[in-house]
Amino acid sequence: MAPPAPALRMGTASGRGTLLAAVLASGMVFLDSTVVNVALPRLGRDLGATVAGLQWTVNGYLLMLAAFVLLGGALGDRFGRRRIFLLGVVWFTLASLLCGLAQDTTQLIAARFLQGAGGALLTPGSLSVLQASFHPDDRARAIGAWSGLSGVSTALGPFIGGLLIDALSWRWIFFLNVPLAVLVVLAALRWVPESRDVEASRTEGPGRRRRRFDVAGALLGAVALAGVTYALIDAPARGFDSAPVLVAALVGVVGAVVFVLVERRRGDSAMLPTGLFGSRLFSVLNIFTVAVYAALGGFTFFLAVYLQNVVGWSAFLTGISLLPMTVLLLVGSARAGALSARIGPRLPLTVGPVVAALGLVLLREVDPGASYWRDVLPGVLLFGAGLTLVVAPLTASVLAAVEDRFAGVASGFNNAASRAGGLLAVAALPLLVGLSGTGYEQEADLTDAYRGAMLWCAGLLVAGAVMAAVLIHRPPREAVEGRAPS
Template sequence: MRKWGPLTAVCLGTFMLLLDVTIVIVALPDMAGSLGASLSELQWVIDIYALALAALLLGAGAAADVTGRRRMYAAGTAVFALASLACGLASSPALLIAMRGLQGVGGAAMFATTLSLLGSAYQGRDRSVALGVWGAVSGAAAAIGPVLGGVLTEALDWRWIFFVNLPISALAIWMTLRSVPESRAEGTRRIDWAGTAAFAVFAGALTFAVVRADAEGWASAATGVTLAVAALALAAFVVVERRAAHPLLDLRLLRRPSFAVVMLGALAFNAAAFGVLPYTSIWLQTLLGLSPVRGGLVVLPLAAASFVVAAVGGRLLHGAPARLVIGGGLVLIGGGALAQGVLEADSGWGVLVPGFLVAGIGVGLVSPALAGAALASVPQRNAGMAGGAVNTFRQLGYALGVAVFGTVVTSRMADSLQGVTGDAGTAQEAAHTLAGGGAAALRGRIPDETLHEAFASGLDGAVLVAGAVGVLAGLAVLVFLRPARPVAAEEKSRPATATAAG
């Protein structure tokens, strides 16, 4: 146990923080009914967590290098646990959203240190075994999230999807302090607080603009101002990173076509594969009447296929060109999404299964290959930065995907409902209610068949956009991602300060 104690401690935290990305999906209708949450509030319950991970991941990794990775991991787990308790006790959507954001802060501190802790605790064959187990646990978290969320919601209450984190967190902290050795980066390094703040403002403002644009209008002053804030924050981030002695992201890396296209693939990957799932879960439960458990089981083919393909394909595809694995996987994800765009008013959940299976195969190909392709596209000394960047772009893609596809869903719904309501404003309001899980409140004044037709139309539109994103990103990877060039001699002679993180 002493030998594998660090692996157990790190895997416990990783499983928990990645589980919370998907565990809330099947609980959304119950949250909406219990707290009276609107569609945009439900979107923020999902998005704020992914945004905090994306915005703080690189900064948390740099802070851990300075303050100590074990200390950062334990502190992040403690913050995550306290935020989970507050989420479970939340009495309003605003409080739940705020505490989900705090969960993301703790999750970023944990996620940024997991690989570096394993890299410092194990060497040689043991390190390979540890990283393999860590990867399998990461995949299992995604697979079990919707099912476990459904079981807890149905058997107990939606609040237990957060309360379950408390004993796991306590065990992870105890094992971390007992068995994980402390480690820091060699040499002196400063934390890029300005870059962290600028990126956080950019990501938050951009997502907020997309979430609110459907209600406010894309041409409204509020949307314009928010997008302007996002643009200014992005410009500030570029200026800060170009001048920083220890930047969060060396912008020169983006001049490398291979690195840039891998980041594009990471952004599109989480958006296309997972961005529509929250709305699919709401449709399954509020229109088809499935229980939370059955709603979670419907999504299981995607997660199970991805887990199996990732486990088996890791060996069978070893040495295969990354552009074929990632590009082909993204095309499959896009094709799986397009295959789901066949819903009609009388469709059942079974029509989604073929698309889920195809998308799951694509996820199993892309997920383990992205990080390796990012590391292979940069000099060794930038390995840690590349690994953090690919996870950052993945989480940002998920947050933006949920926001953008939510706008598509409600827009298509409003078009379908306007013939019944007779007024564009009333149709828009009804669409937001329907997409937010409020079908029961609409059934008295809108025919049930019309509600089914509207939701099917909204989901069809969203998965078609998601499919296009996946296919186009896959084609870009196939065209622009090239085999890594041998590292020049001068690159090899420089210290690889982030090898453990990679």
């Protein structure tokens, strides 16, 4: 039997309630992807964390999101999008409570892993619920409203987080998720209709073949990322030739190789159908994504710690220092997407990273006692302008580089690629710039590391620009305006 046609309309109570649930839920995930960077110096001091502890606080979350977000979407298609969405909200909230109650770094990192797993269930559900529930005439408006309002929550996150950290404690950036989650659950139970992919949920029978989950692919992807990440983070303390580092690196490499073999064998039923990489454009765009989002992840990780521990700013001032960058993204992304649709993605994806790299070169020179208006804002504006030129054209080009039937998995993989870029940058940059132990609390050590990290991030952006200029062309079919990977 065919599923009922989606019927929610934007002007109805059910439509508004469904949109509210999706926006608040995704806002929690976006908030905890950004605001934790602002809290790192304070929680590091309170818990006696090393640089490795701070890295894992960020990367435990990113690792689970990157590895399992595609599986989370598949679970929603199979067992019910609202059901998995609600499970993700409750899971994420309980893990947030554990983060806020953590008494040492080990407890916090474990809770962040759990929080990332909840986010992997929640993130794809917030958008797929809108896609499946709204009438086709209102679907684009609903998704556009979700994108804009979720962007606002991302912009407000560091602002609100900075206030909470200064006025109360870093723990409250996690406790804040509790009242938000209560609103999400109430709204979802009241207004969000249940939906599922009939083909994904059909039972065995004559002429029917149950579609299986690619759990092996998800686990192998997590093992590959975890092994490489552990080796990069632990190498400064243990040494490159220590057994744990060598074993972790080997596990990561073997996991990556086996992942590719397993996905190739599963064909179109794989979590990541390897046939997608038959499109050279799709492959290049995702490598470009890793480079650009690695620069973004490394930049925000180091800047938040540097502004507080060296320049001497409060968590609140640090939180709002990047607000102009987010405003530029909110205001300019649609225009950048329209420009790319007219002239093709090559020019925006070449010019954008160069402009962002110039911003990082300016920010590299920020000294203790720096003025925000004179020393920080110009670099932030340049970085934000460059990123604005990249985000929408990149996402639209990724979707246009593959067949329509693979749009969901292509978008999900690009989302995972962006998170993996940030994950690897936070793992590798402290090693590359010689920051370890409690060096982030020493002004001279942190200053040298920060300046080196800004150069590495600028170099990644320039490498992305060269890649775009040489290898990226207009997709073979018309691209639609995209949105940033969350």
